[in-house]
Amino acid sequence: MIKWLTCLWVGLLLFTSGIYLSTLLTTKWVVIGASLAVFGGILMGGSSYFLPKPIKK
Numbered sequence: 001m002i003k004w005l006t007c008l009w010v011g012l013l014l015f016t017s018g019i020y021l022s023t024l025l026t027t028k029w030v031v032i033g034a035s036l037a038v039f040g041g042i043l044m045g046g047s048s049y050f051l052p053k054p055i056k057k
Contacts, residue, residue, distance in 0.1 A: 007047035014040030 018037030021029050 004047045004050035007043055007050060011040045011043030011045075011047060014043060016040075 014036050018033045018035070018040055021033030021036060024030070024033070
């Protein structure tokens with residue numbers, strides 16, 4: 001349970017910091033912010049891999 005929760009929160013932190021950095025008006029910060037936002041989104045989406053699956057008995 002802790003694995004997917006950690007991935008979710010780290011991904012959310014990277015995503016929001018990437019959006020914030022993209023608001024700065026130099027090209028370098030827009031590229032860095034966009035790549036952080038993309039990586040954070042991938043990490044948030046990838047955290048669903050660790051979600052518990054139902055066990056059928």
